Amino acid sequence: MSEEVRMPASPEYHRPRSLEEAWRLLEAQPDARLVAGGTDVLVRLREGRYHPPALVSLRRVESLRRIEPGRAWTIGAGVSVAELLEHRELAAVFPVLVEAGRRLGSAQIRSAATVGGNLCNASPCADLAPPLLVLEARALIASAAGEREVPLSEFFLGPRRTALGPGELLSALRVEAPPAGARATFLKQGRVRMDIALASVAVRLELEGARCVEARVAAGSLAPTPTRLGEVEASLAGTELDEATLARARAAAEREVRPITDVRASADYRRHLAGALVVRAVRALTRPEAR
Amino acid sequence: MIDLELTVNGELARVRVEPGARLLDVLRGPLGLPGTKEGCGNGECGACTVLVAGRPVCACLTPAAEVEGLEVLTVEGLVGPGGDLSAVQRAFVEGGGVQCGFCTPGMVMSVHALLERNPDPTPEDVREALTGNLCRCTGYAQIVESALLAARKRREAREGGDRA
Numbered sequence A: 001m002s003e004e005v006r007m008p009a010s011p012e013y014h015r016p017r018s019l020e021e022a023w024r025l026l027e028a029q030p031d032a033r034l035v036a037g038g039t040d041v042l043v044r045l046r047e048g049r050y051h052p053p054a055l056v057s058l059r060r061v062e063s064l065r066r067i068e069p070g071r072a073w074t075i076g077a078g079v080s081v082a083e084l085l086e087h088r089e090l091a092a093v094f095p096v097l098v099e100a101g102r103r104l105g106s107a108q109i110r111s112a113a114t115v116g117g118n119l120c121n122a123s124p125c126a127d128l129a130p131p132l133l134v135l136e137a138r139a140l141i142a143s144a145a146g147e148r149e150v151p152l153s154e155f156f157l158g159p160r161r162t163a164l165g166p167g168e169l170l171s172a173l174r175v176e177a178p179p180a181g182a183r184a185t186f187l188k189q190g191r192v193r194m195d196i197a198l199a200s201v202a203v204r205l206e207l208e209g210a211r212c213v214e215a216r217v218a219a220g221s222l223a224p225t226p227t228r229l230g231e232v233e234a235s236l237a238g239t240e241l242d243e244a245t246l247a248r249a250r251a252a253a254e255r256e257v258r259p260i261t262d263v264r265a266s267a268d269y270r271r272h273l274a275g276a277l278v279v280r281a282v283r284a285l286t287r288p289e290a291r
Numbered sequence B: 001m002i003d004l005e006l007t008v009n010g011e012l013a014r015v016r017v018e019p020g021a022r023l024l025d026v027l028r029g030p031l032g033l034p035g036t037k038e039g040c041g042n043g044e045c046g047a048c049t050v051l052v053a054g055r056p057v058c059a060c061l062t063p064a065a066e067v068e069g070l071e072v073l074t075v076e077g078l079v080g081p082g083g084d085l086s087a088v089q090r091a092f093v094e095g096g097g098v099q100c101g102f103c104t105p106g107m108v109m110s111v112h113a114l115l116e117r118n119p120d121p122t123p124e125d126v127r128e129a130l131t132g133n134l135c136r137c138t139g140y141a142q143i144v145e146s147a148l149l150a151a152r153k154r155r156e157a158r159e160g161g162d163r164a
């Protein structure tokens, strides 16, 4: 049986099996768009937001789909969120990634959506970004010319803008396994269960007894890019996380974020959420049963 | 145009399609499987949910070219050889989980995917598995009940020795 179906103008669709093949395609067609899970690209194509002459799919590039344990773990850019959640060993080491992954879209979206796509979208609301920022992940960037590594915090340049240059792609993340005294959590506020974040926060604390020796805080949907909140971190570090500290952390969060008003929420409400989520996260991490 | 060899509901099919053709259009068009519905076309509503390699995906966001070499299961593929409905399908009928029916194939596929992984889900597991499936008729209560009924039917069938 051979039948025909015609679709509205659809670009060329390439399915390279290796990075080398992908780079050759990108060199031949610099305006081609990479596509991984396609959950963002295909929606944007349909909306007519861009008209690339070709799509270069990364789904068949096996090297992008690896998960390698180690002191620093390697998580391939092509790993789907569903695969990430099913990796038991990874889940045990980085429970905060599981918390965030579970809140990303629906089961259908998680089957397709990749870690790399989530980050390369460079959307302020990307759910995997805040946890990876507090884990101080590094982005492995690969091109025909070789590989380079940048801290994830330097990867996001603005809404939909990343540090990737022409011919470059994100190949993997390097994430160090956290020390024993560290724990992290991710909180997201949407309008309904499946929604992109109105605001999200990841907090990672290193505790010695009741004392917080290090605090890392990152936010989503609260600035032009997912971002660390240095003032909030400073307000928490070196304290016993008492009520006065939490009040200062809340105020710091409200001051430090740079949210916008859009159809989902006002900047004021987002600012309020920032403070509330930071406080809620710290409380969750310091509850006796979390210890 | 590109030629693809797809495995849908256990059968091999050859199609010639535009390079970026969506799995949804290939199913409903040349493959003659209109059970999979198009709702939003943006991955939000889940009416087009099918299973690819055992995972639920939105066929509207899946390029047909990506499923070559993978097993695709649609709602038609749940029906047994004699035309018998699957346990999940029967549970939706008996449990009143169907109103206008448009979202039903997607719901059924999401529940099928859930039960393949988790034969004994809690109501919360069911709701979680169905976050990506919208129904505009019901309040979801009977859909969740139908899913739990399906789980029971499948467990009983397994214990009874025959396949659900």
Ligand SMILES: Cc1cc2nc3c(=O)[nH]c(=O)nc-3n(C[C@H](O)[C@H](O)[C@H](O)COP(=O)(O)OP(=O)(O)OC[C@H]3O[C@@H](n4cnc5c(N)ncnc54)[C@H](O)[C@@H]3O)c2cc1C
Pocket: A033, A034, A035, A036, A037, A038, A039, A040, A041, A042, A043, A058, A077, A078, A103, A104, A105, A106, A109, A112, A113, A114, A115, A116, A117, A118, A119, A120, A121, A125, A126, A127, A128, A164, A168, A169, A170, A171, A194, A195, A196, A197, B042, B043, B044
């Ligand atoms: C219904 C729905 C709900 C959603 N809900 C959420 C949500 O709750 N939270 C959330 O964060 N996101 C959500 N999203 C957005 C999206 O699904 C995620 O951001 C997803 O992780 C994107 O991954 P992908 O593999 O599908 O990306 P794609 O669409 O394939 O690609 C996204 C972008 O990244 C580029 N890209 C992909 N991989 C690479 C690479 N390795 N190197 C360089 N560039 C690359 C592409 O060129 C494109 O610009 C949702 C989307 C939909 C449709």
